[in-house]
Amino acid sequence: MSPSNVLKxxxxxxxxxxxxxxxxxRLDAEVLLSTYLNTDCSGLYVNIERLLTDEELxxxxxxxxxxxxxxxxxxxxxxxxxxxxxFEVNSKVLVPRPETELLVEEVLKVCSYMGDRNIDILExxxxxxxxxxxxxxxxxxxxxxxxxxxxxxxxxxxRNAEKNGVAGKISFLHGNLFEPVSGKxxxxxxxxxxxxxxxxERLPVEVRDFEPKExxxxxPEGTEFHYxxxxxxxxxxxxxxxxxxxxxxxxxxxxxxxxxxxxxYDSVSFRIDYxxxxxxxxxxRK
Ligand code: SAM
Ligand code: GLN
Numbered sequence: 001m002s003p004s005n006v007l008k009x010x011x012x013x014x015x016x017x018x019x020x021x022x023x024x025x026r027l028d029a030e031v032l033l034s035t036y037l038n039t040d041c042s043g044l045y046v047n048i049e050r051l052l053t054d055e056e057l058x059x060x061x062x063x064x065x066x067x068x069x070x071x072x073x074x075x076x077x078x079x080x081x082x083x084x085x086x087f088e089v090n091s092k093v094l095v096p097r098p099e100t101e102l103l104v105e106e107v108l109k110v111c112s113y114m115g116d117r118n119i120d121i122l123e124x125x126x127x128x129x130x131x132x133x134x135x136x137x138x139x140x141x142x143x144x145x146x147x148x149x150x151x152x153x154x155x156x157x158x159r160n161a162e163k164n165g166v167a168g169k170i171s172f173l174h175g176n177l178f179e180p181v182s183g184k185x186x187x188x189x190x191x192x193x194x195x196x197x198x199x200x201e202r203l204p205v206e207v208r209d210f211e212p213k214e215x216x217x218x219x220p221e222g223t224e225f226h227y228x229x230x231x232x233x234x235x236x237x238x239x240x241x242x243x244x245x246x247x248x249x250x251x252x253x254x255x256x257x258x259x260x261x262x263x264x265y266d267s268v269s270f271r272i273d274y275x276x277x278x279x280x281x282x283x284x285r286k
Contacts, residue, residue: 006033006037009033010044017029028067037052075095078090087128087130093127094127096128100131100246107131110242110282118143119142119187121135125225126154127148127215142169143171145170145185147172147173153215154173177225178236183236185238186241187242188236188237192229194216194226229243230262234262243282243283247279256270264286270282
């Protein structure tokens, strides 16, 4: 291997990703190389002429090959930023998405009206723990129960809560939807699977072939989980409590219909994401 400095490796990697049609080729190259060299993006540019050893080059090439096959950057680096916190991620959990921060924002808004009393929150399908850990890191007065059907995911959630110093505020339960849960909550929040069978086939390779199917797939319409969260959720909400859900593109009308027909909710509203898609559904238990 010929001696290569940071700049050359960065340019080569970005070009290579671009040729494969990756939309964020430069950023992917920067994140991978900076993580590999144990620095950050500005650290890369400060040492742009630093030579990589043969061993470093060989190891980094292994990462580049994984990315070329479509593996998400976050699974290769093993981490993802969400809510300005760092989360460990692996192939057992969905990589937290930026639009899910809107769900956290809406939960925090309602919590801010609840004053200083303790707020009981239930999260269904916590995955990496992004939502629960973000909420717990912002609020002192919360007790959160975070559940997932995947035992492997719950292990990741627990580590993320510990690393971010909020494990004391979160209990972790393994099981299907509400099965492991008892009691009543001020807030139920969930980013459930919402990809329909038909949509699944059209997902980008990095999602379809690498992220856990049980984190994505939700029956023929993609709203199966929302139906269950709405129907069963009202038994687990205190009167005046709130249900917050992330929803898939084009699901607003179906979810709105479910919430209105249920008759146990009022104050039904939606929030759009950065792409103008109705992404967050919320409603109050009457
Ligand atoms: N909350 C995380 C986030 O927003 O990044 C992960 C959301 S991911 C779309 C959905 C999660 O729900 C996955 O972690 C999956 O394992 C979990 N899940 C799927 N089916 C479930 C069920 N029946 N009961 C509880 N959790 C479930
Ligand atoms: N937002 C994810 C995607 O675009 C889907 C996550 C989900 O099903 N909740 O692939």
